[in-house]
Amino acid sequence: MFAMQRYLSLVLLFLIGIIFLVHPAMDVQGAQSPVPLKTSKQPTTTTTVKSSKKTATTTQSSAAAKTQTTQQPAQKKQPAAKSTASVAEPSKAKQQQTAASSPTPAKPNAVAGGVKQPQVVKPTQPAAVAKRASRSPQTVKTGKKAASRSAEAPVYSTVPAGCVSEIDKQISARSVMVMDAESGGTIFEKMPDNPRQPASTIKIVTAMIALKSLQNDDIIDVSSHAASMPSSKIFLDVGRNYRANDLINAVLLASANDASVALAEKIAGSEDKFANLMTLSARMWGARNTICRTASGLTAVGQQSTARDLANLFRYAMQHDEFARRVHEKFISTSYGKSLRNHNRALWRLDGAVGGKTGYTVAARQTYVGQFTRDDQTIVVAIMGSESMWADLEKLVNYGFQKKKEGQLARVGFESATGKTSQVN
Secondary structure (H helix, E strand, O other): OHHHHHHHHHHHHHHHHHHHHHHHHHHHHHHHOHHHHHOOOOOOOOOOOOOOHHHHHHHHHHHHHHHHHHOHHHHHHOOHHHHHHHHOOHHHHHHHHHHHOOOOOOOOOOEEOOEEOOOOOOOOOOHHHHHHHHHHHHHHHHHHHHHHHHHHOOOOOOOOOOOOOHHHHHOOOOEEEEEEOOOOOEEEEEOOOOOEOOHHHHHHHHHHHHHHHOOOOOEEEOOHHHHOOOOOOOOOOOOOEEEHHHHHHHHHOOOOHHHHHHHHHHHHOOHHHHHHHHHHHHHHOOOOOOEOOOOOOOOOOOOEEOHHHHHHHHHHHOOOHHHHHHHHOOEEEOOOOOEEEOOOOHHHHOOOEEEEEEEEEOOOEEEEEEEEEEOOEEEEEEEEEEOOHHHHHHHHHHHHHHHHHHHHHHHHHHHHHHOOOOOOO
16 A cells, blocks of 8 residues: 555646746747747748747837838829728828837838828028019019109209209209209209298298188288387388288298288288198198298298198199299289389290299298299299309309200100100100
8 A cells, every 4th residue: 555655646746847947938929829820921030049038029119110111102103082091091090100119210101001201301402592583573663663764753963962963063042943944853952951031032831821721802901010020011001991812922022021911910810820720721732841920921930841842832823823923023012102113123034934932031041932934845943042142043044054965965865765755744
């Protein structure tokens, strides 16, 4: 009995030893068997089996990536539906995740599941260059238009910017405007927007308001304030009645200060109120920098005008037939027997003088504005702050017509060269 138990114990130990010897080999095969089962559908090549699960997984991922890259041309030709289906396969999705965790860097143009990843295309030009390029056609177009306009417009002066012209050296006036009376274009200018005291040239506004507000036979009373005005004057008597027609002529020809104030009081009730009306009227007629404080133009604080404003005002006034007729007269007799002589010596001295208005105060120095016509060409000349007004005026009038003639010849040459008719006068 004892011998039988010993024999069974030896047999049991022998069987246990065989089991321990066989079990490790079965464990290794169990680790290898899942790999070929899961990748049996992929056309993989024979690889060396290692005991590490991590190494086997990396080898499978590399094989899957190579298989997808090899199949890329064929998948491009397939319809979009097949590409979508291939992305949805579970086995390939796992392989993509495994490949992403691989230490090997992915290529920029790698394909995942048969679909190309989008690529970011950088602009070939900087943003500033692209912006300039987008504006360039408009700039060129504008440049062509500007060139066309400059070719059509008359060229009155060829003096470079910053240089002093010969005519500027020959005149004493501190502010000048020579204007084309037809178009309003500038022929010559010297500080034309510099504010200065206008002196009696501002009486053109006084006379224009009177012509628009009064009838020739309207009766004007003369106050002590009006009669007390300094020369120049026509010595109106206080309490005496005068006709509006006579006083308007006295303002334009004899530059009468007393007549200016008498008209102002008749129209507005006081000289101050009339001065405000003058300022508003001057702005409506093209003088934007003119401020009036008196009806006569005598020096006053805050009163000002410019050569450009005076030229615009006179150009406007000369379109009024009654104003143009009066300033053209050299002598006029009043209804009460007094003869009025025009202060505008240009009517005697300069060819083409149509009409004008003179002025002088110590603060303003000599001032003038007038219109001239020669050979069907008309210009307006305004002078402020002059020390030799008549000499300056003669030079500027001759210069203005010379430039007008040169501009006309330039337009004729342009029209003959291009076959186009210029619209610039």
